[in-house]
Amino acid sequence: MTTTNNKLRSLFLAALMVFSVFAMTVALPGSAAANHDTDEYDYDTHLDTDDRYWGETVLAETDDTDETYELYEVNMDDDGDGEDFKTVLTPDEDGVFTFSTDGYDGEFEIRNSNGEPVVVNDGQIGAVDDSGAAVFSITTQTFDADFEDANVTDEDSDVELDITTNRGRHAVEVTADGLDEGELENIFDEDASDDDGDREGEFTVSDADGEDDTITLEGVTSGDFNTDFSGVDTGEYTFDFEVTDTEASSSASINVSDAGEGDIQFANDVPQDQVGDVADITLEMENTDEGTITIGSEDQNYWIVAEVTDDDEDGEVTVQFNSYTAGTWVSSSAGNDVLSVEGDDDTIDVIEEGGSFAAADDATDVDASDDLLDSTEYDMNVSVGHNPLDSDAYEGADEVGALSLQDRSTDNLTIMTAPSDFSDWEQDVVVAGLGSNVTQSDEVAMEDYAIVQIEASGLEGLLESSDEDTFLDTAGATTLTVEETDPGANVDSEGLELPSEDVEIVADGDNNTYYVAMDTSAQDEDGNDIFEETEYTAEFSVHDELQTEDGDDSGDDNVLNFDDDDEAETVASNFEVVEPEVNLDMNEDELVLVEAADNQTVSGTTNIAPGSELRITIESDDSTSPFLTRPDPTVQPDGTFNATADFSDLSEGTNLSLTIDEYDVDEDGQVVAEGELDDGTETATPNETETETDTETDTDTETETTEGDGDTETDTEESPTDDSGPGFTVVAALGALIAAALLAVRRND
Numbered sequence: 001m002t003t004t005n006n007k008l009r010s011l012f013l014a015a016l017m018v019f020s021v022f023a024m025t026v027a028l029p030g031s032a033a034a035n036h037d038t039d040e041y042d043y044d045t046h047l048d049t050d051d052r053y054w055g056e057t058v059l060a061e062t063d064d065t066d067e068t069y070e071l072y073e074v075n076m077d078d079d080g081d082g083e084d085f086k087t088v089l090t091p092d093e094d095g096v097f098t099f100s101t102d103g104y105d106g107e108f109e110i111r112n113s114n115g116e117p118v119v120v121n122d123g124q125i126g127a128v129d130d131s132g133a134a135v136f137s138i139t140t141q142t143f144d145a146d147f148e149d150a151n152v153t154d155e156d157s158d159v160e161l162d163i164t165t166n167r168g169r170h171a172v173e174v175t176a177d178g179l180d181e182g183e184l185e186n187i188f189d190e191d192a193s194d195d196d197g198d199r200e201g202e203f204t205v206s207d208a209d210g211e212d213d214t215i216t217l218e219g220v221t222s223g224d225f226n227t228d229f230s231g232v233d234t235g236e237y238t239f240d241f242e243v244t245d246t247e248a249s250s251s252a253s254i255n256v257s258d259a260g261e262g263d264i265q266f267a268n269d270v271p272q273d274q275v276g277d278v279a280d281i282t283l284e285m286e287n288t289d290e291g292t293i294t295i296g297s298e299d300q301n302y303w304i305v306a307e308v309t310d311d312d313e314d315g316e317v318t319v320q321f322n323s324y325t326a327g328t329w330v331s332s333s334a335g336n337d338v339l340s341v342e343g344d345d346d347t348i349d350v351i352e353e354g355g356s357f358a359a360a361d362d363a364t365d366v367d368a369s370d371d372l373l374d375s376t377e378y379d380m381n382v383s384v385g386h387n388p389l390d391s392d393a394y395e396g397a398d399e400v401g402a403l404s405l406q407d408r409s410t411d412n413l414t415i416m417t418a419p420s421d422f423s424d425w426e427q428d429v430v431v432a433g434l435g436s437n438v439t440q441s442d443e444v445a446m447e448d449y450a451i452v453q454i455e456a457s458g459l460e461g462l463l464e465s466s467d468e469d470t471f472l473d474t475a476g477a478t479t480l481t482v483e484e485t486d487p488g489a490n491v492d493s494e495g496l497e498l499p500s501e502d503v504e505i506v507a508d509g510d511n512n513t514y515y516v517a518m519d520t521s522a523q524d525e526d527g528n529d530i531f532e533e534t535e536y537t538a539e540f541s542v543h544d545e546l547q548t549e550d551g552d553d554s555g556d557d558n559v560l561n562f563d564d565d566d567e568a569e570t571v572a573s574n575f576e577v578v579e580p581e582v583n584l585d586m587n588e589d590e591l592v593l594v595e596a597a598d599n600q601t602v603s604g605t606t607n608i609a610p611g612s613e614l615r616i617t618i619e620s621d622d623s624t625s626p627f628l629t630r631p632d633p634t635v636q637p638d639g640t641f642n643a644t645a646d647f648s649d650l651s652e653g654t655n656l657s658l659t660i661d662e663y664d665v666d667e668d669g670q671v672v673a674e675g676e677l678d679d680g681t682e683t684a685t686p687n688e689t690e691t692e693t694d695t696e697t698d699t700d701t702e703t704e705t706t707e708g709d710g711d712t713e714t715d716t717e718e719s720p721t722d723d724s725g726p727g728f729t730v731v732a733a734l735g736a737l738i739a740a741a742l743l744a745v746r747r748n749d
Contacts, residue, residue: 038123043098044245046123049109049134054141054167055102055246060110062095062125068113069125071099074135075107102247104138142166143248145241147227151313153259153287157200157230161252162223169219171244173207176237184215187227200228216244232256262288262384267316269401273323274408275375276458276560278509280342281319281403283382289313292387292394295321295403297379302327302355304338307386312345319348323405324461324560326373328366329353337368337465352389368465369477369546372559378403407562408458410542410569411512416451417444418517419612419635425504430515437611438515439637442573445580446531447521448609449504452480452538453513454571458560459542460509477558478542479551480516485535485574496530498522520577531577539572582606582614582663592658592669594647595677602631602643602658602669610637614660618645618669621655647671 044056062069069089076082089097089110109117110125117134119126148160174184185205186192192199202225207216234256242249267282283291289310296303304326308317318341325337329350341348353359357373359366381397388394418438430438444450462477483495502522506515520531544561545553563569584604586592594600602616612635620627627650631643656669 037094038096041096041098047110047120047136048122049120049136052137052139053101054139054170054243055100055248057098057100057102057245058123059096059098060089060120060123060125061097062091065091065093065095067091069097069118070111070115071108072111073104073106073108101138103140105140107135107137109134109136139166141243141246141248143172143241143243143250145239145250145252147252147254148224149313150253151255151257152229153257154232154234155230155259157228159227159229159254161225161227163220163225165220165222165248167221167248169221170246171206172217172220173214173242173244174217174239175214176239178233178235178237180213181215183232184213187229187232188215188217192228194231199230200226202226229254229256234258257287260287262286263398264288264291264382264384265399266380266382266401269399270377270404271401272404272406274457274512275373275405276324276408276462277460277512278464279321279323279403279405280510281321281380283308283317283319285310285315285317285384288384290385291317291382292385293319293380293382294397295378295380296355298355300355300376300378302357302373302378304329304350304353304358305389306339306348306350308341309347309386311347314345317346317348318342321403322461322464323373324458325368325465327353327357327359327371328368330359330366368461369556369559373405375405375407378405408456408560409562410456410540410571412455413538413540413571413573414440414453414455415442415444415538415573415575416453416515417441417609418449418451419609420447420449420519420521421613422449422517422609422611425506425517427506427508430506431508431511433611435637437609439610441609442575443578443607444520444575445608446533446577447580448612449517450520450531450536450575450577452482452516452518452540452573454480454516454540455513456540456542456569456571457512458562459514460507460512462560463507463509476547477560478540479547480538480540482518482536482538484532485537496536497524498530499524502530533577533579535574535576537572537574539570542569544568578607580606580608580663582608582660582665584658584665584667586667590668592656592667593672593677594645594656594669595674596647596650596652596654596671597674598646598648599644600647602633602645604641605639606635606641606663607639608635608663610635610639614641614643615662616643617657617659617661619657620650621657625650625654627654627656 038059038061041059042057043059045053045058047058047060060069069091071086071089073084073086074082076084086104086108087099089099091097110120111117112128116128117130119129119134120136143163143165145161145163148162149156152159174188176184179187186194186199186201188201188203189199189205190201190203191205192201203220204218205215206218207214236253236255238251238253240249240251263286265284267284271279271281273279281293281295283293285291291308291310292305293308294303294305304321306319308319310317320340320342322338322340327338329336329338332350336348336350338353339348339350357371380401380403382399382401383393383397385393416438418433422437438451459478481495483493485493487493496518498518499522502519504515504517506517508514518531522530524530542561543553543558544563544566546556546558548554561569582604583606584592584602592602594602602618606612606614613632614635615630615632618627618629618631627647629645631645633641633643635641650671652671652673654671656671658667658669659665
């Protein structure tokens with residue numbers, strides 16, 4: 001009995017031990033995971049599949065410390081296929097591993113040593129799952145911070161900070177040399193306050209514990225946020241913004257100056273222009289970005305008042321006063337054609353236009369062509385701030401000046417030319433090309449541009465207030481006609497009517513000059529050439545009376561005409577459209593000679609527009625020594641061109657063929673010994689004497705016997721001189737640009 005009890009007791013104890021061990025074994029995984037202390041690891045967040053990361057360092061843990069994992073990029077193409085191994089992830093002795101997501105962009109998954117994707121929840125590596133549940137995303141975070149105003153004062157409490165990022169709410173650390181935590185809090189914290197009351201920051205700030213000069217902005221996302229720089233010491237500061245859990249960062253600089261007392265001045269106390277033009281009046285501002293300007297006075301029976309704002313805070317605003325449309329302002333809602341500002345970075349708002357010259361209070365629409373301001377000096381004043389007309393600030397102007405408007409005039413018309421491929425018809429490009437690829441000439445080669453340059457003042461305002469269709473119309477204040485100079489007996493002069501796409505109008509109102517460029521290759525709607533190889537007259541007129549659609553006098557005076565005899569102000573010039581010609585320079589034997597050396601020049605002359613590019617094809621006639629080169633010389637202002645090529649690989653005596661296909665040029669050439677042309681040798685044909693030249697008749701030189709005197713004359717093709725070809729006269733400094741838009745190219749019946 002005792003033996004039996006002892007056996008039972010032993011069996012029970014053994015079973016108990018087995019169950020205890022089993023229970024421990026079952027509990028180990030859970031307790032091991034629960035007992036991992038991850039505080040000692042440097043990471044930002046636990047890894048979770050089916051989530052997105054922005055460059056953070058993530059942590060994951062496993063119970064199997066012997067397992068090795070790998071990071072793969074997946075779904076790399078449009079079909080959801082494609083994968084790429086990135087790195088091995090090896091757990092430490094506690095089963096923990098971390099990795100940075102910085103630099104990765106796409107979809108990823110963690111795979112075990114069998115290549116199977118595993119799900120990770122809150123950092124715990126779980127079961128294998130190839131359904132897509134193991135995929136997580138990584139996106140590179142973008143972050144940019146910039147103050148809207150680079151220059152502020154120590155009284156500005158509403159300085160806008162623009163933040164742009166592709167991520168949702170996150171934390172950002174901010175530092176700035178020269179500012180401690182308390183000062184940073186005052187700038188950014190929405191809960192900050194000082195002796196003057198609550199501050200105007202719009203951020204939630206943490207980590208301002210006084211231990212370093214850093215604050216943390218919480219819940220940052222894209223948007224415009226207010227910052228408060230009132231009371232900040234003057235100086236230039238650079239703010240460094242660093243996202244706390246990624247590598248994204250940005251810097252923004254701002255200059256804080258003493259608010260001081262605002263000041264506004266005229267850059268030029270007495271600007272001058274011609275009546276009808278747009279006068280530039282530049283204001284210089286200091287410690288302010290607002291001003292009120294008045295042009296005119298009761299004594300001159302006209303005035304206009306406007307508020308200006310220096311939106312880009314560069315300390316300067318250029319007000320543009322259209323003296324042609326002056327008197328037409330009715331109300332703010334009706335628009336403003338009288339005052340504007342140069343560029344898009346500043347603003348102006350008219351608040352009143354008055355005097356007997358201005359539109360009546362009940363007017364709804366006023367035509368600028370009905371009247372024009374007199375030529376005189378108009379008072380000007382300007383004050384700091386946007387000031388009501390009955391305020392002391394408006395009455396006490398900070399600066400006074402005068403706008404001098406003088407009589408307008410129609411001065412000159414000049415014919416110019418430009419290459420057929422000229423395409424950039426911007427004012428600065430055309431002016432920069434004067435004398436090089438926009439040149440004066442009384443001959444224009446067919447297919448090049450014929451340019452009418454008109455010098456006249458007082459037309460800029462009309463240009464600014466009208467559209468291009470008005471400028472090209474026959475009706476109105478001005479007209480440009482181009483017609484045949486001599487159409488023949490008993491035939492009316494036939495004017496040209498060009499499609500708008502074949503006419504370019506370029507205006508430089510500051511210099512009172514217009515350019516109207518006409519494409520001589522233009523065709524009418526039936527495909528017929530509009531220009532012919534003949535002489536034309538271009539005539540620009542500022543009419544005594546406004547013109548009807550038919551080009552007749554309307555009976556209404558043209559306020560832009562200042563002629564004392566009530567006649568049209570007219571300027572005109574003739575030009576001839578000619579066949580384009582290109583000639584290569586040759587010797588007496590009509591050969592183009594080059595030396596067997598590098599940097600050899602093939603030269604010539606032409607009547608096509610300077611700035612045009614030619615292509616000369618030069619090839620050898622010897623099939624056993626093939627040679628081909630295609631230099632691209634540019635026509636110079638004097639009508640010459642020089643092409644440079646390397647003939648050092650060719651032997652003396654090699655025959656050449658030189659062609660310019662576009663202009664039907666086909667000439668022969670020959671290679672001579674190096675140094676021969678420099679020595680003054682004239683001919684590539686040895687042993688040819690003057691006597692032989694006199695007696696031979698079957699040569700390359702045509703001879704013609706003049707009847708009656710027995711002399712022999714050699715006909716040689718003459719190259720154009722500096723006086724004969726288009727572009728051979730280099731244009732001098734050109735005068736002021738008119739408003740080209742006022743011109744019309746039309747058919748004159």
